Amino acid sequence: MVLDVEKVRSAKLGDSQSFADLYDQIATDLYKVALYTLGNPHDAEDVVSETFIEAYKGIRNLRDEGSFRPWIMRILSIRCKRKIASYIQEKPNIDLEDFIETPSDVSPETADCSERVTVLDALNKLQRDERTIVVLSVLQGYTTKEISQIMDMPHGTVSSKLYRTLIKLRKTLEQE
Amino acid sequence: MSAHEDEFCDEQELQQLIDQVSKSFQALDDVTLPESLKSKNLLPLLSEVEQDSVVEEDQTGNVVNFEALPKKGMSRKRMRQMASVAAAFVCIVGIWYTYSRGGVSTNSSSGMTADFSSSSMASATGAESEEGQRLDSDAVPEAAPNQVSNGAPLLSTSPAMMPEEQASDYTAVRQALGDTQTSQEKSFPDSGFYKAEGGSSKTNPQTADTVGPMLTNQAPVERPDSSPQQTVLCQDKNYRYHLYSDAQGSTEVQIVDASNEQVVSTIPLEEEDTLYEAYLVEDCLVLVESGDWNELEMESQLSDPISAYTQTLFVQYNQDLSETMQEDAVDFSDDNESSVLEGQAASTAVVYDVANPSSPKVRRRFQQTGTYLDSQVCDGTLYLVSSDEKSGDARADDTQLAQLIPSTYDSVGHDVRPMRSEDITLSSQIDTATYAVVTALEVSDDQAPATTKAVLGMDDKSTVCFETEELYLMGMVTDSNGSGTQLYAFECLEQGLELTGSTQVMGTIPHSDFLNWYDGILYVVTTSKDTGYSLYLFEKSLVLVGSIENVSVTGDSVQAQFEEDTVTLTGDNGETISILCSDPANPVLQDIQN
Secondary structure, eight states: OOOOHHHHHHHHTTOHHHHHHHHHHHHHHHHHHHHHHHSSHHHHHHHHHHHHHHHHHHGGGOOOGGGHHHHHHHHHHHHHHHHHHHSSSSSOOOOHHHHHHOGGGSOTTOOOHHHHHHHHHHHHTSOHHHHHHHIIIIITOOOHHHHHHHTTOOHHHHHHHHHHHHHHHHHHHHHO | OOHHHHHHOOHHHHHHHHHHHHHHHGGGSOOOOOGGGSHHHHHHHHHHHHHTTOOOBOTTSOBOOOSSOOOTTOOHHHHHHHHHHHHHHHHHHHHHHHHHTTSOOOOTTOOHHHHHHHHHHHHHHTSOOTTSOOOOOOSOOOOOTTOEEOSSOOSSOSGGGOSSEEOSSHHHHHHHHHHHHHHHHHHOTTOSEEEOGGGOEEEOTTTTTOOOSOOOSSOOOOOOOSSOEEEEEEEOSSEEEEEEEOTTOOEEEEEEETTTTEEEEEEEEOTTOEEEEEEEETTEEEEEEEEETTOOGGGGGSOOTTTTHHHHHHHHHHSOGGGTOOSSOOOOOOHHHHHHHTTSEEEEEEEEEOSSTTSOEEEEEEEEESEEEEEEEETTEEEEEEEEEOOSOTTSTTOOGGGTSOEEEETTTTEEEEOOGGGEEEOSSOOSSEEEEEEEEESSOTTSOOEEEEEETOOTTOEEEEOSSEEEEEEEEEETTEEEEEEEEEEEETTEEEEEEEEEEESBOOSGGGEEEETTEEEEEEEETTTEEEEEEEOGGGOEEEEEEEEOOOSSSOEEEEETTEEEEEOTTSOEEEEEOSSTTSOEEEEEEO
């Protein structure tokens, strides 16, 4: 999906409607990343709405208009990190019930709920960073270079983490 | 793809893996955006943001708050007019300022003021320049006196605008060091690196490796002299740990049974080392020392299982370390490399197992190059900070890596290694070949690898501020026309220490008393002889929340005091100024008492 650079420019000048239009194009992606990183829809909603405001406040500092998408994704990543830091438990686990029992999260077209549970269970076994990297890569299609920018992590670290995590995931999924 | 990635996989293999897992992940792809997150429902939240971003004008018509976002619907023409006024104002002030300070410097490292000015213009307009290219704003704009910024970032605090860059490889570090050294040689011909004939690099024996005074934020534990004395380092309910020095100057840590005052065991210290801190963490005693890199024999004085690691160290050093280095595979096998490290200043943390105080054992020893700056233990993690000035000529191809890059030794793994380039950050303005080196080490888990990060270009008087999970490093950048402070935030995450944010502010931090952490906000007070005092408030990761600049406090010696959300600046003449920060986005000047 290519975002309209003109809209980014307008948003930088304070046009909130342009900003809203841009946001709409990637809101679902933001929500997905937050959802699968944090593990529950409630916190994901909080984080995405915070990201919306923070991005609007900071968009005038965005130098490269073409990088709006990874830029806002980076804000989301930081917000997710903060949210996790606020958790009492060190490692947030995906609450499977949140996914299974919240109808709004599962469209009627979802073919196989059990497969969804299986994948979520596999994600649940990952560390937060691993989870974010996998979601950004596999679900969102970001390259490792882009992920390294989003997560402010060395490119090499992202590549190796992604590789190892995918191996781990594949193994888990095969076992289940 | 870089070399280290090849270690794990090639691009094609990675893609195949992604494709395989993608099929399973299709089940997760179908997510409906909650109604509350649709823009129509979020837009009303922005009106509050916009209300805070009113561009104010003072009575003379000068724009006094350039930081706010433009009002919704403001025309580009109007904005350009404002930009012109702002730019002209800043230029006039800048020209006056520059000439009043004796002219423009052409030194490449003296771009601070110029950067500030250009940044000011960029920030001031809140818009694009005439060419449509936004100017970088890595620094604080010059501000009107007592200007309050309402939460809008003055500085490069946005993640997209970090003022530093990560070293892509060692070549980038060499390049940055080389540029700095060229600049320094012009200014200081007697600097400690020079090129020998034939283009090879040698160290000037007269000036190199002179550590200079230990510029640290903490005074070392004083060693008693003349007569036997002891100083309590730390204690638990059963034992006290004394620093004991006899009349001959031999120094040791004595473990004393508090119930009967009997010394149950001793840990001898090297005379050349300086003990800075001692920490008790569960069953571990951590001694933080500064000395020379080659002071590695002390383990032999203890009956510990790794006492022979000195030998192991050099065997390891001469092996091909590519197995242990995850990237930037460097042949560190040259015998000369190890000798280069010998004698370099180093900061050391030795973890002793004192579960049985009568028989302390070395559990771990970690060493990093550089003179000791500061340390702290938070939640069982030791943070060790050193300042490592390198004297090797980065422009000479045969200068060994250890002369240019900080190195670490960890008895876990028994390896010496230069820092990985990916862990080195190049600051936006590198005036000195000095690194601030920061390590996080789990005290109780001697299998958890320590993680080390470094920032090149920090001055050797860097200030360190610790919070539970955060470590802030602050260093002065300066030139002939002005000074500023670079700030870096590190966080200890699951994967180790990570740089989570950075920014730059005007003025310098006199000392650590001008920093405080309260209720999730980092308070930073800076001073500049031209612009007075400024207060900056940051969230974690150095996201600017609010600031108040150019507060005038008279008196030669000004003290800063923090009481909850109130900052008080007091001059030695009694003048007191309070800044109330109950709303961190809007710090308010309160009382002015004489």
